[in-house]
Amino acid sequence: MDIPLDSRIDLTRWTVTSSLCGLSEGHHQLKSGGRFPALVKDARVVDFIVDTTPPTIGQIRPRSGSATRESVTNIVGETEPLARVSVEDASGKALDLVQADADGAFTARVQLADGANKLTSGAKDRAGNSFRTGPWSIFVDRSSHRRSGLAIRLTRPSSRRKPSLALRAQGEQRRLSLAHSRASP
Numbered sequence: 001m002d003i004p005l006d007s008r009i010d011l012t013r014w015t016v017t018s019s020l021c022g023l024s025e026g027h028h029q030l031k032s033g034g035r036f037p038a039l040v041k042d043a044r045v046v047d048f049i050v051d052t053t054p055p056t057i058g059q060i061r062p063r064s065g066s067a068t069r070e071s072v073t074n075i076v077g078e079t080e081p082l083a084r085v086s087v088e089d090a091s092g093k094a095l096d097l098v099q100a101d102a103d104g105a106f107t108a109r110v111q112l113a114d115g116a117n118k119l120t121s122g123a124k125d126r127a128g129n130s131f132r133t134g135p136w137s138i139f140v141d142r143s144s145h146r147r148s149g150l151a152i153r154l155t156r157p158s159s160r161r162k163p164s165l166a167l168r169a170q171g172e173q174r175r176l177s178l179a180h181s182r183a184s185p
Helices: none
Strands: 006-010 015-019 026-031 045-050 058-061 066-068 072-078 084-089 094-099 105-111 115-124 130-132 136-140 150-155 164-169 172-177
Touching: 072 115, 084 105, 094 105
Parallel strands: 066 136
Antiparallel strands: 006 015, 026 045, 058 072, 072 105, 084 094, 084 115, 115 130, 115 136, 150 164, 164 172
C-alpha cells in the first residue's frame, strides 16, 4: 500500500523530513522513488517496524506475599523479547537491571532486607515503550526455623515388636533397634 508522505525537502542541505501517519503496528518498507526517477539516482529500501504497544511483565516468581530465608533472591519472569527489565525497592532504588532473552525470559538477582520488602518492576522495549507493575512484596526471615536439641523416644518391647530407640537431632531422625535380655535372678 502506498501512503502519501507529508514531506519537506531542503535542497540546500540535501535532507528530507517526512511524517508517516496512519501506519499500523508491524513491519513496513519505505522505498525511495517517485514520479521523477531521473531525480532519484540511488533508490533505496528501508525496512522498519512500527511498535506502539508497551511490553507487559507476567509470571513473576516468587509471587507477591511469598516468604524466603534467602537475602539474595532471584526474581524470574517473562516479558517482551529483549526488553530491559528493572526491579526497584519501595523508594525507587534500582536493585537490578537485566535484559530479557530472545524468548522474553528474565532473571534479576536482588538483595533484600530482613522483613517485608515492597518491590516494583518495569520493562522497556527496544521502541521505547514502557510498562510498570504495581507494588508486590516478598518477606525475608533469616532466622532459623529448625528446632535444635535432641528428642529421644523409647518404645517398650511387646510380643510383636523389639524395643527401639528413636533419636531426633537437628530435624533428622534415626531409629535404632535394641536387643534386650532379661536379667536372671
